[in-house]
Amino acid sequence: MNQWPAEISIDAFRRTWVLEGEPLWRRVFETHREKMQIKNPQIALGNLEKIFTCTFRLANSKGFQAMSLRDLSRETDISMGGLYAYIGSKDDLAAAIEEVLRQAIDDVMSDQAVISLDPVNRLKAIIYGDIYMNEIMHPWYYFCYLEAKGLSREQREAAMRMELKFDERLRDTFQAGVDAGIFTMDKIALLATNTTSMLQQWYLKRWKFQLMGTQTDEYAAFVFETTLCNLKCSLD
Amino acid sequence: MNQWPAEISIDAFRRTWVLEGEPLWRRVFETHREKMQIKNPQIALGNLEKIFTCTFRLANSKGFQAMSLRDLSRETDISMGGLYAYIGSKDDLAAAIEEVLRQAIDDVMSDQAVISLDPVNRLKAIIYGDIYMNEIMHPWYYFCYLEAKGLSREQREAAMRMELKFDERLRDTFQAGVDAGIFTMDKIALLATNTTSMLQQWYLKRWKFQLMGTQTDEYAAFVFETTLCNLKCSLD
DNA sequence: GTCTATATCTGGATAGAC
DNA sequence: GTCTATCCAGATATAGAC
Numbered sequence: 001m002n003q004w005p006a007e008i009s010i011d012a013f014r015r016t017w018v019l020e021g022e023p024l025w026r027r028v029f030e031t032h033r034e035k036m037q038i039k040n041p042q043i044a045l046g047n048l049e050k051i052f053t054c055t056f057r058l059a060n061s062k063g064f065q066a067m068s069l070r071d072l073s074r075e076t077d078i079s080m081g082g083l084y085a086y087i088g089s090k091d092d093l094a095a096a097i098e099e100v101l102r103q104a105i106d107d108v109m110s111d112q113a114v115i116s117l118d119p120v121n122r123l124k125a126i127i128y129g130d131i132y133m134n135e136i137m138h139p140w141y142y143f144c145y146l147e148a149k150g151l152s153r154e155q156r157e158a159a160m161r162m163e164l165k166f167d168e169r170l171r172d173t174f175q176a177g178v179d180a181g182i183f184t185m186d187k188i189a190l191l192a193t194n195t196t197s198m199l200q201q202w203y204l205k206r207w208k209f210q211l212m213g214t215q216t217d218e219y220a221a222f223v224f225e226t227t228l229c230n231l232k233c234s235l236d
Numbered sequence: 237m238n239q240w241p242a243e244i245s246i247d248a249f250r251r252t253w254v255l256e257g258e259p260l261w262r263r264v265f266e267t268h269r270e271k272m273q274i275k276n277p278q279i280a281l282g283n284l285e286k287i288f289t290c291t292f293r294l295a296n297s298k299g300f301q302a303m304s305l306r307d308l309s310r311e312t313d314i315s316m317g318g319l320y321a322y323i324g325s326k327d328d329l330a331a332a333i334e335e336v337l338r339q340a341i342d343d344v345m346s347d348q349a350v351i352s353l354d355p356v357n358r359l360k361a362i363i364y365g366d367i368y369m370n371e372i373m374h375p376w377y378y379f380c381y382l383e384a385k386g387l388s389r390e391q392r393e394a395a396m397r398m399e400l401k402f403d404e405r406l407r408d409t410f411q412a413g414v415d416a417g418i419f420t421m422d423k424i425a426l427l428a429t430n431t432t433s434m435l436q437q438w439y440l441k442r443w444k445f446q447l448m449g450t451q452t453d454e455y456a457a458f459v460f461e462t463t464l465c466n467l468k469c470s471l472d
Numbered sequence: 473g474t475c476t477a478t479a480t481c482t483g484g485a486t487a488g489a490c
Numbered sequence: 491g492t493c494t495a496t497c498c499a500g501a502t503a504t505a506g507a508c
Binding site: 193 | 298434441458
C-alpha cells in the first residue's frame with residue numbers, strides 16, 4: 001500500500017502514485033481488457049494512449065457529444081474499424097474514462113497514512129495531494145466533470161458519492177481540530193463543500209489561473225491558508 | 237435605472253429586477269424578434285416560454301447536444317415545423333439563451349447604487365444580489381455554464397469577460413476596504429476568484445445543498461461571512 | 473490487428489398544404 | 491401560424507478483405 005512521503009511536493013507525489021505515462025496506460029489496458037479485441041499489450045498501450053489523449057483534446061474543446069468518431073479516427077490516425085477493436089462503443093469510451101479516474105482517486109483517497117497526522121497537517125496533506133492529482137490528471141477530471149450528464153446513472157451516482165466522501169474526509173479533519181480545541185468553526189459542512197470546490201477550481205478554471213499566472217503550489221497554499229483562516233475565525 | 241433597495245432580501249430583489257414571468261418572456265421576444273417568423277406577441281410569449289423551459293429541462297438532464305429537436309417538439313407539443321418559426325436553428329436557441337442571461341446580468345451589474353456603499357455593505361450587496369439572481373434564473377445559469385463549449389467563440393469570450401468583470405468588481409471592493417484600513421488581505425485576486433466560485437456553486441451544486449438542506453439566505457450569509465473572515469485574517 | 477467499404481439510422485432543416 | 495411529409499448530411503457500427 002502506497003502512502004504519502006514526509007515531504008509534500010508534486011515530485012514526491014508523482015513518485016508515490018504513478019498516475020501518468022506507461023504505467024497509467026497499462027492500468028487502462030488491464031481494466032478494460034475484456035471490452036477490447038486486442039490482446040497484445042505491446043500493441044495496445046500506444047494506441048490506447050492515442051485514443052484517450054485525442055479524446056480529451058477533442059472533447060475538451062468541442063464537447064464529447066459533438067466529437068464524432070470520424071474526428072477521433074482522423075486525429076488518432078486509426079481507422080474507424082480500428083477504433084472499434086479498442087472500444088465497445090462511443091459511450092463505452094466515456095465510461096472507461098470515468099472508471100479509470102474513479103479508480104485512481106479511490107486508490108489515493110484510501111491512503112491510511114494521512115489519518116494518523118494531526119488535524120492541521122492532515123488538512124495540508126489532503127489539500128496538496130488533491131491539487132497535485134488534479135494537476136497531473138487534469139484532462140481526466142475536466143472531462144468527467146463536464147461530460148457527467150452523458151454518463152450512465154450508476155456512474156453519475158458513483159461520482160457524486162465520491163465527492164460526498166471527499167467532503168466527509170474534510171469534515172472529519174475539521175471536526176478533529178475542533179475537538180482538539182484548535183479550530184472554532186461551526187459551519188463545518190458548508191466549509192467542507194467550499195474547500196472541495198476551491199480544489200475543483202484548479203482544473204475547472206485553468207484559463208483564469210493561467211491569466212493570473214498562478215502556480216500550482218501557490219494555489220495549494222492559498223486553499224490551505226484560507227481554509228485554515230476560516231477554521232480559526234469566529235464569525236460574528 | 238433600477239437600483240438596490242435599502243433592504244436586502246430576495247423579495248425586494250424580485251420586485252426591483254423583474255427576471256421571471258411574463259416580463260422575462262416579453263424581453264426574450266423583443267431581443268429575438270428579427271430571428272422569428274412570429275410577429276404577434278400574444279401568441280409568441282406562451283410558446284417561447286414552453287420552448288425555453290422545456291429546453292432547460294431536457295438539456296439540463298441529458299445535455300443540449302444529446303437533446304434532439306424531436307425531443308423538444310414532443311415535450312413542447314409544438315411540431316418540428318412549428319419550432320422553426322421561433323428559432324433559426326438549434327445553435328440559435330443556445331445562443332439566444334446565453335444572450336438573454338448575459339443581458340440580464342449586465343443590467344443588474346451596472347447598478348450604480350452599489351458603488352456608493354462602504355466596502356462591507358458593498359460586498360454584502362454584491363454577494364446577496366448574485367445569489368438571488370442565481371436562484372431566480374437558475375436554469376439559465378446552469379445551462380450557460382455547462383453548455384459553454386457548444387457556443388460560438390464570441391459568446392464564450394463574452395461569458396469569460398463577464399466573469400472577469402465580476403471578479404474585478406469584487407477586487408475593487410476588497411481594495412477599497414484595504415485602503416480604508418478595514419481589511420488586511422494580500423491575495424486579493426485569488427480571494428476574488430474564490431468568492432466568485434462560491435457564488436457559482438449555488439447553481440452548480442444544487443443537489444448537494446438540497447441534500448444538506450441549505451437555504452438561500454443561509455448560503456448567502458455563509459459566502460459573505462467567510463469572505464469577510466478571509467479579508468480580516470492575516471495569513472502569516 | 474488493421475483497413476476499406478458499407479449498412480443503417482438519427483436528427484437538423486425545409487417545402488408546401490391547410 | 492401551425493402541421494405533415496420529406497430531404498439529406500453525417501453519425502455509429504459492422505462485415506469482410508488483407
